[in-house]
Amino acid sequence: QVQLVQSGAEVKKPGASVKVSCKASGYTFTSYDINWVRQATGQGLEWMGWMNPNSGNTGYAQKFQGRVTMTRNTSISTAYMELSSLRSEDTAVYYCARGTTLLDYWGQGTLVTVSS
């Protein structure tokens, strides 16, 4: 069965970076894009960007351009999302999700807390 398993919760100080992982199983990792979506407490879903695990090509929402980097390690079927220059407003649950024109499988979410 398809599964996306994300890394555990993180606490970071303002100005630091965080790198969240998303390990895929149950399908061919390079056949589907990985998207990243975040959700602040009590707020809606915010799409951050996508990565093609086969080519490594990426596309980022303008809001995150220059601060987000999406990468992958195909040998271990794992995608990564790194967000730098963290600020308190980046406190949120970060999800990875599989798909291109639709997001059919989602990770369990990773809580990133930014606090001094």
Add this chain to the structure above:
Amino acid sequence: DIQMTQSPSSLSASVGDRVTITCRASQSISSYLNWYQQKPGKAPKLLIYAASSLQSGVPSRFSGSGSGTDFTLTISSLQPEDFATYYCQQSYSTLGTFGPGTKVDIK
């Protein structure tokens, strides 16, 4: 970027009610519109893709319609497990965006 709006932002309904949620795109997105359901503390779940196609395993009481800029999600007979927040998402652009969500709660 393509902007998505939803209405209403919240609604109260009873079990058995017919519920309709509307999503509007800031430009034509053809049928590149998906609907997700999210329950508290859980990841979103895909319900409808390509505006009107039911995702495998999703009950037939859920349906979607529309094209261009205006779309609708309908729940024909609301069940207790349907109380949740619903989001639309456009996939016309490679830079996907979500609507702000519609919370469906118990009347």
